[in-house]
Amino acid sequence: MDFYVPLHMSLYYTSLNSGSNGNCFYVGNEEEAVLIDAGLSCRETEKRMKQLGLSLKKVKGIFITHEHIDHVKGVEVISQKHDIPVYINRSTRQHCRLPVPEKKSVFIQNDETIEIGELKISAFSKWHDAIDPVSYVVAYKDVHVGVFTDIGSVCENLIQRFAQCQVVFLEANYDDHLLENGPYPFMLKERIRGNKGHLSNEQAFELFSSHRSETLSHLLLAHLSQENNHPDVVLEKFKTISHDVRIGIASRHEATPVFQYGIDPKKTAPESPMQLNLFGDAESM
Numbered sequence: 643m644d645f646y647v648p649l650h651m652s653l654y655y656t657s658l659n660s661g662s663n664g665n666c667f668y669v670g671n672e673e674e675a676v677l678i679d680a681g682l683s684c685r686e687t688e689k690r691m692k693q694l695g696l697s698l699k700k701v702k703g704i705f706i707t708h709e710h711i712d713h714v715k716g717v718e719v720i721s722q723k724h725d726i727p728v729y730i731n732r733s734t735r736q737h738c739r740l741p742v743p744e745k746k747s748v749f750i751q752n753d754e755t756i757e758i759g760e761l762k763i764s765a766f767s768k769w770h771d772a773i774d775p776v777s778y779v780v781a782y783k784d785v786h787v788g789v790f791t792d793i794g795s796v797c798e799n800l801i802q803r804f805a806q807c808q809v810v811f812l813e814a815n816y817d818d819h820l821l822e823n824g825p826y827p828f829m830l831k832e833r834i835r836g837n838k839g840h841l842s843n844e845q846a847f848e849l850f851s852s853h854r855s856e857t858l859s860h861l862l863l864a865h866l867s868q869e870n871n872h873p874d875v876v877l878e879k880f881k882t883i884s885h886d887v888r889i890g891i892a893s894r895h896e897a898t899p900v901f902q903y904g905i906d907p908k909k910t911a912p913e914s915p916m917q918l919n920l921f922g923d924a925e926s927m
């Protein structure tokens with residue numbers, strides 16, 4: 643195996659935060675990057691990116707999945723301060739309680755693929771209790787990074803997109819038992835587990851065990867509920883069949899490290915992911 647990975651052929655990805663308190667994911671190569679959702683304040687987004695050695699100057703688009711506050715809280719300030727266009731569908735923009743600046747909005751169709759430099763960002767419709775929710779896959783060369791959270795039921799769109807990814811941020815919102823026996827009122831429990839609510843650990847596990855690509859190498863479990871889930875509970879479940887897929891958590895308390903996916907230009911299949919330290923040096927995992 644060739645350990646030298648040319649920097650211009652790598653994809654970098656991280657979750658700045660994931661959960662009902664804010665969602666923001668970064669995916670980019672050496673030249674350009676995108677954010678999927680902007681659910682942290684501008685100040686917190688800047689702070690976490692700086693700590694990770696990432697620059698907002700490289701971010702050429704913010705892609706919004708739906709209008710819930712944990713996905714759009716920082717979008718107005720970040721897009722204006724850093725002059726970044728916001729890719730969003732019309733209904734979602736109309737239903738945002740926080741304004742998405744008119745001049746910064748780029749309207750997308752739900753089955754559209756947007757090209758930003760060499761990144762290709764594809765949207766697809768999903769089930770969730772929002773006006774017109776979408777999820778995204780960000781592709782660079784042969785590597786596909788999926789960001790799949792806030793999904794009430796596993797539809798054909800999700801299965802197809804999941805099956806093409808090498809890296810996935812996948813919602814595992816609640817454990818059935820913890821939700822059932824937890825403090826939430828009955829109506830809220832029904833909403834969460836309804837087909838427009840959130841994916842359970844069980845639903846995420848079923849998708850992973852039945853539909854993952856042979857080339858899937860990194861699964862980050864995301865949007866975990868504070869009350870109805872625990873990282874140890876969901877990791878335990880997935881580690882039973884993870885085989886050679888690396889499994890981690892996109893936390894609701896902190897950013898993940900920046901991961902680097904090296905792409906060997908001589909091969910069609912990508913190399914394994916690596917984890918970067920704070921100073922950007924690659925460390926083989």
Ligand SMILES: [Zn+2]
Pocket residue numbers: 661662665710712713792865
């Ligand atoms: Zn959410």
Ligand SMILES: [Zn+2]
Pocket residue numbers: 708710770772792
């Ligand atoms: Zn939501």
